[in-house]
Amino acid sequence: MERTPCIVLFRQDLRTTDNPALYHAAKSQRPVLPLYIYDEVTAGPWAMGGASKVWLHYSLKQLQERLAALNLPLHIVKGPTRETLDRLIQKTGCKDLYLNQCYEPFWQNEELKLKQDLTKSGVSLHSYNGSLLFEPDALKPKTAPFYKVFTPFYNSCIKILEKRPLFKEPASAISYALSPSLKVEELALLPRHPDWSSGIVAAWRQGQQEAHALLRHFLDRSLLNYSHGRDYPGESAPSKLSPYLHFGEISPMEILNALDERMQKVTTEEKLSIGKQADHFLREICWREFSYHILHHFPDLPEQPYVKKFDKMPWSQNSEHLKAWQRGVTGFPIVDAGMRELWHTGYMHNRVRMIVGSFLIKDLLIDWREGEKWFWDTLVDADLASNAFNWQWVAGCGFDAAPYFRIFNPTTQGEKFDAEGTYVRQWVPEIANLPNQWIHKPQEAPERVLREAGIILGKTYPYPLVDHAAARVKALSLLKTISE
Ligand SMILES: Cc1cc2nc3c(=O)[nH]c(=O)nc-3n(C[C@H](O)[C@H](O)[C@H](O)COP(=O)(O)OP(=O)(O)OC[C@H]3O[C@@H](n4cnc5c(N)ncnc54)[C@H](O)[C@@H]3O)c2cc1C
Structure with missing residues (x-):
């Protein structure tokens, strides 16, 4: 029987069903070595954010369990992908590497180089579309x-x-155990001091x-x-x-x-x-x-606006505004609810993603890339293509994008899409006692209503960070300037 293994490299395909790489490797009749490499290097500035790491921790545990049930122990290592693969290929004598492609530009470059390396050393690369x-x-x-x-x-x-x-989950793959493997815990993916992950842990099962x-x-x-x-x-x-x-x-x-x-x-x-x-x-x-x-x-999508005139936009550098947005204390309840949902659970509803994005870019006049970076760190679904594409879409500088002059009014958006204030009350409890009429505009509520709801503006809940009408006029005038 053939003893040299084939390696199945898991990356963004943490499943055993409909996994073409795993399926074809198992069919090859060679022993299968399922491998996960935790690589903090290859992605450069787009290395996994904090919330994604929490997700990955639990997801790897699930994958490990599922593979163990198929008698295929998952081997986990840490290091840059190509060097690590090279070392493991030499160690095991592997002649076939199976993987499902990742389409991020840095992975595409890496796969090209990998292919060249493997050809030189006589190893066949079997790559599939699994995502x-x-x-x-x-x-x-x-x-x-x-x-x-x-x-x-x-x-x-x-x-x-x-x-x-x-593609069916392999029923009878031949296993290949390589020791020692790292434990998932040894990847240190969970935050420690402080541990801010409890909201994510409570909200999801991977x-x-x-x-x-x-x-x-x-x-x-x-x-x-x-x-x-x-x-x-x-x-x-x-x-x-x-x-x-x-x-x-x-x-x-x-x-x-x-x-x-x-x-x-x-x-x-x-x-x-x-x-x-x-x-x-x-x-x-x-x-x-x-x-x-x-x-x-357009591989520059995460970093460069597709519509070039946006390079000239004089973005605000107001770090206090950025911090208030990140923490969900802007004084606009729907924005604050969204940002707190994000921080707490690693997720935000799509409509609210558009509202908070528009607010950051068009009310606070802060560069869309700041929003993109924050989402990258805090979303459990942070995805290079979807995140960059949508931030450019909201900013009006991307492909098929919402025009820059379409500026969401955060108050009327709240009134339209959260008329009963259910969402705002869940995430901004300090204003939960306001009647529906004022839940999206506490700053306009009569003094008596605020008192009865236990709210002291500027103390228990902030005044609006900006005047939306004035911010809108400023945003439109800047757009005019960069368009000239
Ligand atoms: C500023 C901004 C940033 C975003 N960043 C991300 C991101 O990092 N990762 C991400 O997956 N989505 C992102 N989105 C898109 C969208 O908000 C999420 O995909 C959606 O909210 C996920 O929730 P769902 O699975 O319940 O969606 P559903 O409504 O159930 O949609 C099903 C699936 O369709 C896809 N999808 C839906 N809407 C979009 C969209 N606008 N663009 C691309 N795919 C979409 C997703 O894979 C989603 O899981 C972003 C949107 C905005 C406005």
Whole structure:
């Protein structure tokens, strides 16, 4: 029997089902060495943020457990990916490396170099797409090198989108144990002094099993109200699958197949209404695909505005304003609720992400890259493509972006999308006793109402950091200046 192992490198594909690299390695009849390398070097400035590390800790534990049940012990090491792989390949005599591609520019560069190294040393690289419905360069318009607008991209996606059979979890792989492996704890991914992770730990359970449970719950309970509900942060309409998708605990193809199965079960009367909701959900999944398409063709996306005139924007350097935004003490309840939800759970509702983003960029006039960095550190779904794409979208300097002159009014956004104040009351408890009429504008509430609600403005809850109307005028005038 063949004794040299093949290595399966896990990165953003922390699952055993529909995992093409694992599936093909197991089929090769060689002993399989599942490997996770904790690499703080290759990503440079985009090394994993704090909340992602917390997620990774628990996710690796789940993967380890799942692989152990398949008699495939996960080997964990720490170090730069290429050097570490080189060392392990030499140590084990491995001749085949299996991996699912990562599409971040730094991983793409790394994979190119890896391929060259492996060819020189006679090792075959087997690489697959395990995280997207389409490779980022698979779809091309007829008259341009790539799609810059979402709708034609989406139309071309759905024209050729087909479900495919999922890659089965290997039932009978031959294991290869290499000792010593690091324990997950030895990666020191959890914060210690202070430990701020309790909110994240309470809000989520990581792993592929949980991802599938969440998906089933979403399809059975929330899909019917998805289109409407996804705009209202007080309702639990969205799937919350984003961190599982980012870490690859579920694949988009698994989601597509489950959605299709759900559609098979609907009655004729339900078909039309639920069909529309399913289309909308699929459209959102395709926004994720579009972000990767854009990142592939414009790798500077995380650092450089696509619309060049934004280079000239005289961004504010007010660090007190930035701090107030990060801590959720701006005096605008919907903004503060969002920023506190983010800090506490590592997640923020999409509508609120747009509101807090617009507030940072257009009310505080702070560079979108500051927001992008903060989200990178605090989101459990922090994803280079989706985060950069959406920050540029909100700022108005990206692809198919919201125009810069469309400036959200945080008060009316709150009144429209959180009319009962459910969301604000949950995250900004110090103003919870205000009647609905004033919950999004405590600064306008009569003295008596504030007193009865136990609020002293400037003491128990801040006055608004800026005057929105004046900030709007200033933002528009700056836009005019950079456009001249
Ligand atoms: C400023 C800003 C920053 C963002 N940063 C991230 C990020 O780092 N990581 C991330 O995954 N999403 C990001 N998003 C997109 C979106 O907010 C989240 O994907 C969504 O809120 C995740 O919740 P959900 O899984 O419940 O979404 P659902 O509504 O259930 O959508 C299903 C899936 O579709 C995808 N999706 C939905 N909306 C978008 C979108 N606008 N762009 C790309 N993919 C989308 C996600 O993978 C999501 O899990 C950002 C949005 C904004 C405005």
